[in-house]
Amino acid sequence: MNYDFLQCEIEDNIAIVTINRPPLNPLNTAVFNELGSLMSELDMDPEVKVVIITGSGEKAFVAGADLHQMMNLSHVGMMEMNKISRNVFSQIENISKPVIAAINGLALGGGLELALVCDFRISSEKAKYAFPEVGLGIIPGGGGTQRLQRIVGQGVAKELLYFGDMFNADKALDIHLVHKVVPADEVLQTAKEWAGRLAEKPIMALRMIKTAVNTGANVDIESGLTIESACFSNAFATEDRKEGMQAFVEKRKPVYTGQ
CATH class of the missing domain: 1.10.12.10 (Lyase 2-enoyl-coa Hydratase, Chain  A, domain 2)
Incomplete structure (x- = not known):
């Protein structure tokens, strides 16, 4: 498995996928295409029972989509990128194996949308969250408006989407956006522990x-x-x-x- 922007390690039936575009790990078309290809491989691999997705470094899980790419796209080009992102997010959401997001830092915009399509979300106590799109004159386009309200309820979702404010891990836990908050140096290990328990299930x-x-x-x-x-x-x-x-x-x- 050789990818430009992803790293993948498989150990004890657990695949650890790291998005590697430091320091903020932004999502662009190339990353989406690689994620789609890798997820197809992992879905078909009988040795893989659980998938963990995380970001490289300590600053960000994924701090949104790549604005430098977006700014230079035509309307048609943006719609094509949006279609790719939506398809890949749905693919991850419906992969036949459990997927855990190990949120090691900023999860903003498209990064938060990526976390939402995972079955479980383990958060660093230092992680920050937001859907900041409204401040850019746009809205979430990777399923955020739909998946968020199904998890936290419509009222809370509207507050987060309308204002676009950043919030911390404690609030994310309070509104049931994440399943567990742990110290920063325990995020991946906690995700591995959850994955290990799941790997023992039928x-x-x-x-x-x-x-x-x-x-x-x-x-x-x-x-x-x-x-x-x-x-x-x-x-x-x-x-x-x-x-x-x-x-x-x-x-x-x-x-x-x-x-």
């Missing part, structure tokens, strides 16, 4: 939970229950289900094979 069960939750969030309750039923059936048909139930009866730790 793969198909996790996949079906993610499918049921993500897909069900966008339909009515009856349709969601139908989706859940289909996912339940798929999980029940696995060898891991048999092993899990047998291990429970025998009072031992299950040994899952991903089958």
Whole structure:
């Protein structure tokens, strides 16, 4: 896996993806294309059970989109970049494996949108957050207006989007934007610990939970229950289900094979 702006290490069934454009790790078309390609590889890799996304250095997770590129784009060019970003964010959101954002610093604009498409968000106590787009005369274009309100509620989302103010990790935790806040030097290790626990779970069960939750969030309750039923059936048909139930009866730790 050779990329210009990404680093990827795989250890103990966990892929650690680092966006490497220091010091602020801004997103541009090249980064989006690389993320899309890498995520496809990791999704298909049977050795990878969990993905962690983080930023290089200590200053930023991702401090937004690359404004230098955006300023020089025509309207048509900007719409093309926006389409690429939206597609890649949706790809990350719906990859068949759990994805954890290890937020080591600034998560602004597109960087916060990237964090929102991850299943879990572990934040440094020094991290800062904002959707500052309104101050630039634009709005979030990578799904921020839609995903944010689904996580924090419409009222809080409007406050953050309308004013564009920066806020700290404690507020991010209070509004349930992030799942856990830890000291700066413990962010990646905490993400690895969460990933390690997830890697021990039966793969198909996790996949079906993610499918049921993500897909069900966008339909009515009856349709969601139908989706859940289909996912339940798929999980029940696995060898891991048999092993899990047998291990429970025998009072031992299950040994899952991903089958």
